[in-house]
Amino acid sequence: xxxxxxxxxxxxxxxxxxxxxxxxxxxxxxxxxxxxxxxxxxxxxxxxxxxxxxxxxxxxxxxxxxxxxxxxxxxxxxxxxxxxxxxxxxxxxxxxxxxxxxxxxxxxxxxxxxxxxxxxxxxxxxxxxxxxxxxxxxxxxxxxxxxxxxxxxxxxxxxxxxxxxxxxxxxxxxxxxxxxxxxxxxxxxxxxxxxxxxxxxxxxxxxxxxxxxxxxxxxxxxxxxxxxxxxxxxxxxxxxxxxxxxxxxxxxxxxxxxxxxxxxxxxxxxxxxxx
Amino acid sequence: xxxxxxxxxxxxxxxxxxxxxxxxxxxxxxxxxxxxxxxxxxxxxxxxxxxxxxxxxxxxxxxxxxxxxxxxxxxxxxxxxxxxxxxxxxxxxxxxxxxxxxxxxxxxxxxxxxxxxxxxxxxxxxxxxxxxxxxxxxxxxxxxxxxxxxxxxxxxxxxxxxxxxxxxxxxxxxxxxxxxxxxxxxxxxxxxxxxxxxxxxxxxxxxxxxxxxxxxxxxxxxxxxxxxxxxxxxxxxxxxxxxxxxxxxxxxxxxxxxxxxxxxxxxxxxxxxxx
Numbered sequence: 094x095x096x097x098x099x100x101x102x103x104x105x106x107x108x109x110x111x112x113x114x115x116x117x118x119x120x121x122x123x124x125x126x127x128x129x130x131x132x133x134x135x136x137x138x139x140x141x142x143x144x145x146x147x148x149x150x151x152x153x154x155x156x157x158x159x160x161x162x163x164x165x166x167x168x169x170x171x172x173x174x175x176x177x178x179x180x181x182x183x184x185x186x187x188x189x190x191x192x193x194x195x196x197x198x199x200x201x202x203x204x205x206x207x208x209x210x211x212x213x214x215x216x217x218x219x220x221x222x223x224x225x226x227x228x229x230x231x232x233x234x235x236x237x238x239x240x241x242x243x244x245x246x247x248x249x250x251x252x253x254x255x256x257x258x259x260x261x262x263x264x265x266x267x268x269x270x271x272x273x274x275x276x277x278x279x280x281x282x283x284x285x286x287x288x289x290x291x292x293x294x295x296x297x298x299x300x301x302x303x304x305x306x307x308x309x310x311x312x313x314x315x316x317x318x319x320x321x322x323x324x325x326x327x328x329x330x331x332x333x334x335x336x337x338x339x340x341x342x343x344x345x346x347x348x349x350x351x352x353x354x355x356x357x358x359x360x361x362x363x364x365x366x367x368x
Numbered sequence: 369x370x371x372x373x374x375x376x377x378x379x380x381x382x383x384x385x386x387x388x389x390x391x392x393x394x395x396x397x398x399x400x401x402x403x404x405x406x407x408x409x410x411x412x413x414x415x416x417x418x419x420x421x422x423x424x425x426x427x428x429x430x431x432x433x434x435x436x437x438x439x440x441x442x443x444x445x446x447x448x449x450x451x452x453x454x455x456x457x458x459x460x461x462x463x464x465x466x467x468x469x470x471x472x473x474x475x476x477x478x479x480x481x482x483x484x485x486x487x488x489x490x491x492x493x494x495x496x497x498x499x500x501x502x503x504x505x506x507x508x509x510x511x512x513x514x515x516x517x518x519x520x521x522x523x524x525x526x527x528x529x530x531x532x533x534x535x536x537x538x539x540x541x542x543x544x545x546x547x548x549x550x551x552x553x554x555x556x557x558x559x560x561x562x563x564x565x566x567x568x569x570x571x572x573x574x575x576x577x578x579x580x581x582x583x584x585x586x587x588x589x590x591x592x593x594x595x596x597x598x599x600x601x602x603x604x605x606x607x608x609x610x611x612x613x614x615x616x617x618x619x620x621x622x623x624x625x626x627x628x629x630x631x632x633x634x635x636x637x638x639x640x641x642x643x
Contacts, residue, residue: 125490125492126473126476126477126490126492127473127477128476128477128480148597149431149597155431156424156430157473157474157477198401198402198432198494199432201401201403202401202402202403202432205403215400215401217400217401217494217495218493218494219473219492219493219494220492260599262597262599262600263599264597297589298583298584298587298588298589298590299584299587301580301590301593302577302580302581302583302584305576305577305580306577308573308577309573309574309577312573312574313573314572314573315573315576316595316605317595317605318576318593318594318595318607319593319594319595320592320593320594322423322424322537322539324535324537324538330591330592332593
């Protein structure tokens with residue numbers, strides 16, 4: 094079973110379908126929210142996985158995923174990562190007649206030059222798939238949606254134009270999550286990454302610098318660093334750090350432990366490619 | 369004129385009202401999107417400001433604001449920062465009768481324990497204010513919304529319960545933006561912060577570490593660090609760094625310049641408090 098952020102036709106479902114091929118697991122269940130995905134996994138048997146957006150998301154909030162990884166740390170770990178190319182399509186009946194365009198605010202933002210050129214009025218809705226559903230139910234030529242090709246197909250509407258986003262390199266990163274302790278046996282090899290959450294001992298100049306010095310001493314390449322409010326008090330931060338997993342990762346973690354209030358290892362996992 | 373992310377009754381409008389008192393500027397215009405706020409400012413006269421969410425936002429995506437700060441760097445700078453306490457309220461007719469609850473996905477997520485306890489079905493919509501509008505137009509006791517007190521007042525609906533979010537320390541950070549070169553003369557003193565965007569020369573172990581070493585050498589306290597995809601190529605990152613502005617900031621920037629592909633100074637600005 095693979096749980097993903099819905100609705101059907103969303104980019105998360107597209108990512109889940111790709112993970113399903115990799116895992117050889119065919120049942121995909123669309124959930125109402127990122128939280129629901131985590132909760133389903135918490136109550137699931139060991140052979141279930143979840144797929145949620147983690148970076149530059151369209152329908153989901155990235156920060157939500159980051160917060161839930163911390164909240165569910167007792168039970169959930171990361172098992173994989175996959176970048177999906179976001180290919181926004183104009184969906185509807187007749188491009189020349191469109192006056193009003195529906196989509197998720199993030200998708201509208203990513204196509205703003207295109208929308209501006211056509212002088213369309215924008216209407217924000219809760220997801221790109223929801224936008225297509227709306228345009229289908231309105232059933233008039235003057236409305237259109239911005240969504241994936243898959244969403245257009247699902248609601249049997251025409252793709253009037255493809256790749257209408259302003260930046261060509263528009264990707265969303267999805268992570269594969271599951272209950273901790275799963276053994277994911279996959280033939281392919283490839284880059285391995287790790288994610289940790291680190292809380293500094295005190296908020297002072299150089300505190301973060303000392304942590305990065307340790308990564309530097311181990312010759313480890315960081316691929317992401319992000320500070321997030323700790324929710325304990327205002328101005329108190331924790332750091333999410335991704336890095337290419339070194340062979341001596343255990344030694345690295347041990348070295349870090351001496352300089353932080355806590356370190357939570359969210360997983361060492363494969364970076365999958367789309368093919 | 370102050371442009372803010374709408375709709376009316378959103379947390380962004382609440383932030384804009386607080387900034388309007390500080391600035392002594394009474395006209396607030398609600399825009400359709402974060403992008404619209406930037407665009408209005410780009411075409412505005414010098415005495416206009418904008419208010420957009422920058423961290424842990426409810427209605428807006430934080431990453432969108434970060435991307436637009438880079439995109440509009442030629443014309444737009446940051447002039448202030450303000451943290452707003454998010455006080456989610458249950459809005460509707462009769463708490464006992466509610467079966468279905470409308471709100472923005474982020475707000476639903478922030479009240480998930482509360483919602484779970486009551487076993488309500490959740491329906492994601494595009495903003496918290498939109499949720500209240502919907503509940504008003506449905507006009508039946510079995511629906512409710514999660515939104516601000518101000519949104520309830522705007523649509524003349526009852527606040528059935530206050531402070532229903534799961535974490536007490538739930539704040540959203542808003543920034544005050546305007547065309548570059550504005551002189552903001554304010555009597556009060558207080559903490560000053562700066563924001564820069566830095567692009568490393570190459571992606572290799574220790575590249576970020578070298579940058580942080582310079583901040584450390586200047587004894588400057590970082591308050592946020594965030595990597596974001598550069599949009600130029602996959603796996604290529606830029607860094608957003610906030611820090612307490614030192615007296616010798618010009619020397620700091622000069623020292624950084626020697627170690628980066630570029631550095632963009634988005635502003636040195638006051639951190640305002642709510643009172």
